[in-house]
Amino acid sequence: MTNYQLVATVASGIEAVTGNELKEMGYQVEVENGKVFFQGSTADIIKTNLWLRTGDRIKIVYGSFPAKTFDDLYEKTKALPWEDLLPMDAAFPVSGKSHKSTLYSVPDCQSIVKKAIVDRLSSFYHRRARLPETGATYPIEVAILKDQVSITVDTSGYSLFKRGYRTEKGGAPIKENMAAAMVLLTNWSPDKPFYDPTCGSGTIPIEAALIGLNIAPGLERDFAAEDWSIFEADEWDKHRNEAKLAADFSVELDIMGSDIDTRMIEIAKRNAAKAGVEDFISFKQLQLSDFQTDKEYGVIVSNPPYGERLENEEYVENLYRQMGDTYRSLDTWSKYILTSDLDFENFYGQKATKKRKLYNGRLRTDYFQFWGKRPPRKPREE
Template sequence: MNLVAKTFHGLEEVLAKELEAIGARNIKILKRAVSFDSNKETLYKSNLYLRTALRILQPLTTFTARTETELYDKVKAYNWAPYMRNDQTLAIDAVVFSRFFTHSKYVALRVKDGICDQFRDSTGIRPSVNLHRPTLMINVHVAEDKFTLSLDSSGEPLNRRGYRTKDHPAPINEALAAGMVMLSGWDGKSPFMDPMCGSGTIVMEAAMIAAKMAPNLKREEFGFQRWNNYDPELWAQIVKEAKEQIVQPEARITGSDIDLRSIDVARQSALDFGLKQFINFSKMPFVEAIPIGKNGVLIMNPPYDERLKNSEIAKLYMEIGSQFKHKFTGWDAWVISSNSEALKLVGLKPAEKHTLYNGALECRFQKFSMYEGSKKINRSNGPRRNMPKDV
């Protein structure tokens, strides 16, 4: 079967490598998605193991329609009997980018009517809708007049690992956080820090990577477990193998933040999820953070002056650059921010730049390599030492 894994813009290649690692075939990078060929085992593994995936979809049919009648007729004409019975339930999730159809809820309603009316005409009984725990979650994607109808094998979005138990003013998506850790090239063994960790999402994802823990190992249920062809024995074996792969991390992983409430939330989440022993959390302002070893990786998600208001945003970003230069020699420091002007105030030349999206905000994810010695050579005096690279 052909499947599509949805992800964030900028993480498609990371996701493709993850898919290759679990045995997927015919991998193709799409826009905010990756398609691949799969058997049932790989379908199950993709939901369990993929850190940067948001949903795993199984496309069923594509067609064109420009009116609600065309849409209804083509949905009703498709044979839904192999996927559900009339005593089961469904829910429709529609994403619409079209001048012909402007309301996603109305599209979802017409798709639901087409499916239910087919069962009514053939059996006399219509399936019912269950928005919370349906037998089938059907994803509808509309691009102008092109419709793609897919089965959603994930149910709840895959970024909902289960460790985020309390609200935080500006959390970062778990799949995005995992993608940032993977983009950084961190080896899972060297020191890892987030000195503005908030509720701990980035360090939680780093800890799971270091422990080789499947990100969705503690999820209670996936959509495919309600499908008629679900194989519980195969799933149990895959889960068993995933548990056996977990190791004690070699890396020192720390998260700190100036806000005590955020640290309390992070500690409780790590404790509830079984990761507390892998992460050291502390209440600490960024200016007091010091490296926990040599040649580590630091990733931080500072305020953007977007959702979180900070009247001293310029001062904050200049301080970030100063701290990197004076304390983190030998480290790779990564910063994500939607504020491009503030990023310039870091005062360091980025070694890498990636465009990512944190929600609706277009962000730059930039790497600052704090070399122990300058890469530039002074031909008369030899290499210059102990000079972090900056401009």
């Protein structure tokens, strides 16, 4: 069984969350900025693509070496055993990036890597004519940082945040993997109430339901590597079927999403239905300040308007004040609110227990955390 050096690419700020996900799957990990490295077989490539909630892509690190000249880049790329991964008819587009490196021309680096792979495969497959590139696609990237080259092959294709359930969205939706990270960074467990007061198209409650029901987030989408020759014919189907059986629909969830916009509530309901979790989430059109509950020890997660999403500054400041006024009495509830507004605590009227820096796309945000009281310990049985 071949073992590959793999890397999960991830948004800045949630590397540790992705690392913990992979650890819980049984992998030893190395965490860097925007990346989590681990080892795995073809089965692990499938498993992590299907199950990773917070990652962006799963890539094979096929080569890593220093290079300051185009000759070095060509020879060291050509020396890699490309025939072990790419069949003769493989299509292999090469993308690239370079930062603080001697080889700064990205188009030239892409061309040289492409030529090196073509020459290696042409020699191995005894081809004088041009390689056909009519088969499965193997997206290759050459990335150079401080003269250190990393050549990766993308197994995911389009980003893992594209689960396939969000057919409609609002004006500034949060990505599904960021929404999952927001849930995983809370103290929520499926036996607690969960509430998103600014749910928009429903992404955060839907991700909570997928977590609570143990539904693999990649179950309903396809991946670049599905047609690769390194996998056995039924390998992807086998793991998909195992993932389907792992879902537990007997779990009782108390998840609610609300929004002031009736149209968004209808969109959220349709997205939840597409995700297969519509029976586990209650969506309601509701003013934020009208929320009332007798429940205890719940979790509130919110991604309100901010930054580039700021439609009206006065409206948003009032919204933050409403949050503080409405939630302050819920002292057993924990509240988690994502915003780029550094004055948020002033409007909310309370200092956060903890703040965590996250990036929503390229926008720097803080995840303000207000921890509720812990439930009393159950007495020990004699």
